[in-house]
Amino acid sequence: MSDSSFAYTDERFADLQMLRYRLAGFSNLSLSQKKYVFFLSKATLVGRDITTDQFGEFNLLIRKTLEAVYTDEAVDRTTADFKGMEVYLKRVWFSNGIHHHYGCEKFVPEFSEAWFRKVVAALPRDVWERVGYTSADALLAVLCPVIFDPAVQPKRVNQAAGEDLVATSACNFYRGVSQQEAERFYAERRDPEAGDEQPSWGLNSKLVRCDGRLEEELYRTGGLYGAAIKQIVYWLKKAAEVAENDQQRKVIGLLVDYYETGDLRLFDQYSIEWLKEQEGMVDFINGFIEVYGDPLGLKGSWEGLVEYKDMVATRRTETISAHAQWFEDHSPVDPRFRKPQVKGVTAHVICAAMLGGDEYPASAIGINLPNADWIRARYGSKSVTIGNLTEAYNQAARGNGFDDEFVIDEPTRTSVDRYGDVCDDLHTDLHECLGHGSGQLLPGVASDALKSYGSTIEEARADLFGLYYIADAELVRLGLVPDAKAYESQYYTYMMNGLMTQLVRIKPGHQIEEAHMRNRALIAHWCLEHGKNVVELVKRNGKTYVKINDYPALRTLFAQLLAEIQRIKSEGDYEAGKTLVERYAVKVDPVLHEEVLARYRKLNLAPYKGFINPWMKPVEDADGNIIDIELDYTEGYAHQMLRYSREYGLL
Known part of the structure; x- marks a missing residue:
């Protein structure tokens, strides 16, 4: 399957090598199948901010601020501080946050706090106002300890025996809750009438203390991450219009219902129907799935994947x-x-x-x-x-x-x-x-x-x-x-x-x-x-x-x-x-x-290693109808990440 005209390796920085992957056989798909892949791909990309926020309370704020510095033409790009910040930002993009994607330890910035304070203070006022702060000083007071103090949020997921794994993990699945309280909360959620068929309690929520009580903030339209989930639902519905068969449409309908309600029993129904869909060429994963990002192994990180056989x-x-x-x-x-x-x-x-x-x-x-x-x-x-x-x-x-x-x-x-x-x-x-x-x-x-x-x-x-x-x-x-x-x-x-x-x-x-x-x-x-x-x-x-x-x-x-x-x-x-x-x-x-x-x-x-996605570009006729999907393999890593932040920055 090798192709001498295709470059698999791309940019390298820190301990990371970026690769490209080929979509062999994509041109042989029908137009309807290509559109199905395209719409599902949009539903995959619009959830990006959810994962970044789940991996740390301040990740989105840090990413947006660093991107503003990176793209500000007034900043001197030749200094060692800027170059160190550039690598740091690329690592934040790669890991969906400030902790290593594999080891979970916090990145050590190779730029000085004094330089960072100076360049952020010089940014246009609308930068910090867009992220909800009245001044650069107020923004920096929040960001600097998180970025520069090694004692603040040192681990995204802590697995050290004998410690409170919730209190010592920086992942954003809990607020004001201890490990013992979280484990007791979900043990008590078990439904005696469900027997062994228990929903995956806690999978799609953040557990928080509110007025002294523990409550779940559900991930759903109208709830936590609602703006992004609304767009996921929009593109899933577009995909359903060009699905390959009725079972795919049924699967998407159940997934949409789950996203709109947050009902984990609907997620189980969706999973069962998803298993039954075997005939189509195209398939997908979209949701709060794997629990490795939670030290208690309960809460699902959002992920998306579009595939064809x-x-x-x-x-x-x-x-x-x-x-x-x-x-x-x-x-x-x-x-x-x-x-x-x-x-x-x-x-x-x-x-x-x-x-x-x-x-x-x-x-x-x-x-x-x-x-x-x-x-x-x-x-x-x-x-x-x-x-x-x-x-x-x-x-x-x-x-x-x-x-x-x-x-x-x-x-x-x-x-x-x-x-x-x-x-x-x-x-x-x-x-x-x-x-x-x-x-x-x-x-x-x-x-x-x-x-x-x-x-x-x-x-x-x-x-x-x-x-x-x-x-x-x-x-x-x-x-x-x-x-x-x-x-x-x-x-x-x-x-x-x-x-x-x-x-x-x-x-x-x-x-x-x-x-x-x-x-x-x-x-x-x-x-x-x-x-x-x-x-x-x-x-x-x-x-x-x-x-x-x-x-x-x-x-x-x-x-x-x-x-x-x-x-x-x-x-x-x-x-x-x-x-x-x-x-x-x-x-x-x-x-x-x-x-x-x-x-x-x-x-x-x-x-x-990590991957740069192909850039899917719809080709339209004079009436605006999609007549093909072109694949562009030339987009650079930084360009792709900045484009995703512009097009899919929904939170």
Whole structure:
């Protein structure tokens, strides 16, 4: 799918590399399908400000002020302070706020507070008036401590054991509420008559203290974020007019009803009907979905994704989903925790057409929804592997020297080079399509029983499912891997990442916070401890490497850990989950960390990647009717971000 005329890599700054992704096959869509993609894309972009505000109370205010400085022609753009501010602003755009999108720590500004005060004071008066302040001094009194004082809001999501995770997290999901109060509030919301079919309480609201009482501010038209949600609804209705079938129109209608009321039961109905829609070429995600941004794992960050099927690559995921019951029946977990009947598991490889909210600029490469365990159990799940984003990552990684530096020897490098892309894609498919959809909770176990450890345990469960099965002979028989040795490339790179190379994303002295990183560390360190003759860290020429001595035995370790992780999930064993995470997933060896960072610096690579969206431009005839949608891949990062702020700055 490579195209020599298409530039995958673009601008680089801080620890970030911007990439572009191609919409292969878009020109083959019908006009109606292109319009459907376009209108859904508008509904994806108008929610941008919601995510930014959810990630921090002052994020929008800071972004708007920095943009005013950045675009003010009177500001000297040649100074070191301006250049430092420019990088800071680009990071704010990338992370939807002032905290790192992955590590969640607050950015350290590389410009002085004195310079910032001077340039803001010199801005036209309407700048601070537009954001609700009567003077520059009043605005600066709010902004400067948040930007420059490292003690103010240091973490967007704090996961440190023993602390009040709500009070010490800067995310904007709570106001005047303690962790204990929030957990009690939502425990009391459970509806006894709903049994196991509980709505995802708290998913679409901010919990605040008002006149001494705890109240929810719902995200809906006429409520919190109403101006942006109203525009989401407008574009969803436009999309419904050109939808491919009646089921798509039904899905959009339910989503609109949910946005207009904030009723989580409607969101569940929407999710069920969304699962049933399988015939259309085009699909989308739009809403308050993933809960990684909330330390309690309750509140959904807003995100959007528009997609269309890659029919050739989808044959791989269809093969997996068609055999879902076999995988479930042969899982190495206690039979009590297996699903007796796997329902509605579907999977596709898709092309992302537009990314928004918590999926932009950094995006997942695989998604499995819905998240509600009871809906998965009764109705199934939809999984997607985002093929054109994976393609962009792979193209950007060609010949970058990473494997030469960190993979132990030439035979292992040859294996990774030969099988790596295939097995990475397959592990993602197994993780999303089957891993998240596997297993079941025992009766009476609440879906949030693992509390702040739930996200890490769930990601570990899905990863282990994929790791266990990627080595299975059944995958060779199904033609999903080329031979019985291919899985070894995935085992090696996974263990190398979990034990060593993901540390390039951690600052010296910090612990691991992000759920996916914790998951990989948990699996890798548990296997290292329990398989001393299976996998080890060795020194060669003064450098540390991962050495795997027995690949089949490593698979046995993955099976043992999967069985325990599934037990913890199924039984809601909070203490066991906490013990696993705190023992294996959090701490960083400072000596190894320093070594890995030094070796990585020599490669001059950016540890994080994100994407610039294509610019969709409608082509109209003389009467104003859309006759085509053109794709422009030339827009620069800063231009796109400033344009989005102008066109979609709704809050």
